[in-house]
Amino acid sequence: MKTAVVTGASSGFGAAIARQLVAQGHTVIGLARRQDKLQALADELGERFVPVSVDLTDRTAVDRALGDILRRFPVIDVLVNNAGLALGVAPAQQAQLADWDTTVATNISALLHMTHALLPGMVQRNQGHIINLGSTAGAYAYAGGNVYGASKAFVHHFSKNLRADLAGTAVRVSTVAPGLCSGTDFSKVRLGSDEKAAALYQNVQALTPDDVAGTIAWIMNAPAHMNVNYIEIMPVAQSFAGLSVHRSA
Known part of the structure; x- marks a missing residue:
């Protein structure tokens, strides 16, 4: 069985990942800001789920948390960089710079921080797997996507560059890029209300x-010689939009 660190573990994808991995017998160290939700998940899942309350954009706090984690669990087999968000759908020329900064800090900087901390141990042991959560927004631009879409494109390309650097080792790197997904706080946070998210x-x-x-669990449990570089999943109801054309009056 493996030990996995999952960021953004208190709800949505992160909580679902924790449930599936624990059900398979793995140990999950779940990182997120909301201690109450983490504790509720720990109460549900038992001793194989280890809650760690930390703001992933606070580097000092993350370093302290990682130090404690590695003392307790010296071997981390899997890092799932799941934490991420989008704020607003305004066009770039009307977007709030603070929203862009928060998106970059969460979707890019925190992912880099976690990877930088745990990757050397994987390389030293010549065993490990980093699974990064991308998005279809990283491949297909849309109005209002701006920095969020760019941040997910970064995740995809960073994962590919990690693979290049890790050639010759047994450490695996994968990106999972979902499309439209309900049952998370993502749209509520982005749009600012339950009503808009429900619509x-x-x-x-x-x-x-x-x-x-389930996709992440399948990738993680694939044979050690097999690396899923990138997988994109959409609901059947979603497909590719046509290119936008603006016509003069």
Whole structure:
């Protein structure tokens, strides 16, 4: 059985990932800000789920938490960089710079910090797996996607560059890029209300957190000689949009 660190573990994809991995007998160290939700998940899952309350954008706090984790669990087999968010759908020229900064700090900087901390141990042991959560927004631009989409494109390309650097080792790196998914706080945080988030999924059978978690569990449990570089998943109801054309009056 493996020991996995999962960021953004208190709800949505992270909680679903924790449930599936614990059910398979793995140990999950779940990192997130909301201690109450982490504790509720720990009460549900038992001793194989280890809650760690930390703000992933606070480097000092993360270093302290990682030091404690590595003292208790010297061998981390899997890092799932799941924590991420989007704020607003305003066009770039109207977006709030603070929202961009928060998106970059969460989706890029925190992912880099976690990877930088845990990757050397994996390389030293010549065993390990980093699984990064991307998004279809990283491949297909849309109005209002701006920095969020760019941050997920970064995740995909960073994962590919990690693979290049890790050639000759047995350490694996994968990106999972989901499309439209309900049952998370993502759209509520992005749009600012439950009503707007609910409207987005009305009359659509979207992906669920369990769909994403099952994909991650399959990748993680694949044979050691097999690396899933990138996998993109969408609900059947979602497909590719046509290119936008603006016509003069």
